[in-house]
Amino acid sequence: MSHRFETEDILEVDVPVEIGAGAIRILAPNPSVYTGKGTNTYLLVDSEATCVIDPGPDDDSHIRRIIATAPSKITSILVTHTHIDHWPGSDKLKELTGATTYGFIGKDGFIPDVNLSGGQSINIGTRSVKVLHTPGHASNHLCFLLEDLRILFTGDHLMNGATVIIPPPDGDMKAYLESLDDLLSERFEISLIAPGHGHLISDPKLEIKRVIEHRLAREAKVISALSPDIPKSIDEIISNVYSDVSQSLYPLATTSLFAHLRKLFDELKVIGITDTGLLTKEDLNAKWKLI
Numbered sequence: 001m002s003h004r005f006e007t008e009d010i011l012e013v014d015v016p017v018e019i020g021a022g023a024i025r026i027l028a029p030n031p032s033v034y035t036g037k038g039t040n041t042y043l044l045v046d047s048e049a050t051c052v053i054d055p056g057p058d059d060d061s062h063i064r065r066i067i068a069t070a071p072s073k074i075t076s077i078l079v080t081h082t083h084i085d086h087w088p089g090s091d092k093l094k095e096l097t098g099a100t101t102y103g104f105i106g107k108d109g110f111i112p113d114v115n116l117s118g119g120q121s122i123n124i125g126t127r128s129v130k131v132l133h134t135p136g137h138a139s140n141h142l143c144f145l146l147e148d149l150r151i152l153f154t155g156d157h158l159m160n161g162a163t164v165i166i167p168p169p170d171g172d173m174k175a176y177l178e179s180l181d182d183l184l185s186e187r188f189e190i191s192l193i194a195p196g197h198g199h200l201i202s203d204p205k206l207e208i209k210r211v212i213e214h215r216l217a218r219e220a221k222v223i224s225a226l227s228p229d230i231p232k233s234i235d236e237i238i239s240n241v242y243s244d245v246s247q248s249l250y251p252l253a254t255t256s257l258f259a260h261l262r263k264l265f266d267e268l269k270v271i272g273i274t275d276t277g278l279l280t281k282e283d284l285n286a287k288w289k290l291i
């Protein structure tokens with residue numbers, strides 16, 4: 001198979017793009033409201049070995065394209081997290097290549113050969129990938145830093161063109177913001193973000209700061225929508241906090257509001273009240289008020 005490597009950041013199925021020396025992106029054919037144009041699969045290439053990050057859905061044409069594009073033997077498959085658009089292709093890819101699969105503790109049907117917890121390094125021939133545990137979007141979310149090029153593969157931790165969904169209880173806004181903060185630390189020099197969906201992000205630290213500020217601004221709106229005296233329902237808070245978004249997005253906004261309320265609940269800034277008393281953490285449809 002012949003490949004076409006573009007210098008522009010063209011995001012199309014059938015157009016593998018070399019995003020850096022020996023780092024190739026292949027778009028999976030699974031577009032949707034949740035995945036944008038589809039899931040980005042990445043190949044990290046050494047003369048002796050190729051590593052695949054997020055093989056994406058179990059789609060024959062995509063798996064064949066990954067194998068045909070890899071210039072050397074695929075020996076490792078890394079999975080950022082176990083949502084259905086990121087890992088199911090790993091079974092078929094492993095079967096066809098004999099590669100070893102890596103991920104955080106298995107979940108949602110994905111059982112990696114090697115469990116990662118963050119802090120490890122994985123060698124791909126002479127290259128090295130650092131593993132970072134970045135809970136928030138999902139509790140088992142990992143990012144991968146290609147050390148020679150300083151490219152950070154972010155899965156759904158950061159994506160281009162859409163706000164990341166934080167779905168409680170597995171999604172955790174407090175953990176999400178802490179994971180983002182961690183990426184801003186001096187320990188991580190990042191030249192480029194290669195997200196699980198959408199185009200490359202060329203100014204990583206600026207984008208991370210923007211995302212943190214956006215979330216904190218929304219949190220401030222949640223707090224100002226609440227009063228200490230009058231508990232409010234989720235619907236009342238939504239129409240106040242998300243007055244700037246279309247009502248068709250309210251279901252998604254509700255998920256996000258739950259995530260904010262759970263963070264504020266954990267930080268003892270708000271409480272939830274049910275008919276039978278104070279809420280449990282799972283009982284998110286309570287009425288809410290400031291402490």
Ligand SMILES: [Zn+2]
Binds near residue numbers: 083138156
């Ligand atoms: Zn996801």
